Amino acid sequence: MAHIITLIPGDGIGPEVTQAVLSVLAATGVAIEWETHDAGVTAVERSGHALPDELIASIRRNKVALKGPVTTPIGQGFTSVTIQFKPFGVRLDFTGYIQNDNTIRLHVAPEVSALDFANALTLQGFVVPAITTRRAETDVELKDGQSFAIAGLLDHRATTQLSKVPGIGDIPVLGQLFRSRNINKNNTELLVMVTPHIIDPIHTTTPVPALPKITTPYLDPKSFDKTAPGNNELGTSNEGSTPSK
DSSP states (O other): OOEEEEEEOOSTTHHHHHHHHHHHHHHTTOOEEEEEOOOTHHHHHHHSOSSOHHHHHHHHHHSOEEEOOOOOOOOSSOSOOOOOOOOOSEEEEEEEEEOTTSOEEEEEEEEEEEEEEEEEEEETTEEEEEEEEEEOOEEEEEOTTOOEEEEEEEEEEEEEEEEEOTTGGGSTTGGGGGEEEEEEEEEEEEEEEEOOOOOOTTTOOOOOOOOOOOSSOOOOHHHHHHHSTTHHHHHHHHHHOOOOO
């Protein structure tokens, strides 16, 4: 099975350095498949971004990248502050493969992230919190209907909040009476349980649907003629008459 690695050749002497590294890796005999992407000035000239979205997606998918020297444009001074919103919370990525023996092979990657104001950054009056991330990644093989669980994503947090009366709270000894401290402790653990099922609607044998039923029965001519108005006298006279010889 070949290992997929993101390759960033770079610019300037970057391609030469990258080619020398590729020659050394090829001599080891390890099967490696390269996904080549541009970055830096070369990417800016082509797409207008130093780090294109396809490059970031490739690094996230492959988890490993080989980068040569890259010329990165750096702005001089700060004229404005731009905040980029990052998603956080609980995320579960999984990819399923059905093997020949109907075994389900799952690649599961749960991730939990939360805002961390303890390591926040303040820029021009804006408080930008950091993001703490916990993630796990594994491969499992199951039969249809079997279940498995992933645990161990623990989070232990302790928050201390101190409040005091201005002025009086700073007085030694006596100021302790005008201070309050609130300590919050939070312990969480993420448990992921998965039960895969194989659903094949194309090859599933479905029964033939039943024919529609008639809600109103057909008309019976014999019973209708006997019960029709005006036919009672006609029916009596016909039954009482004797055919002539």
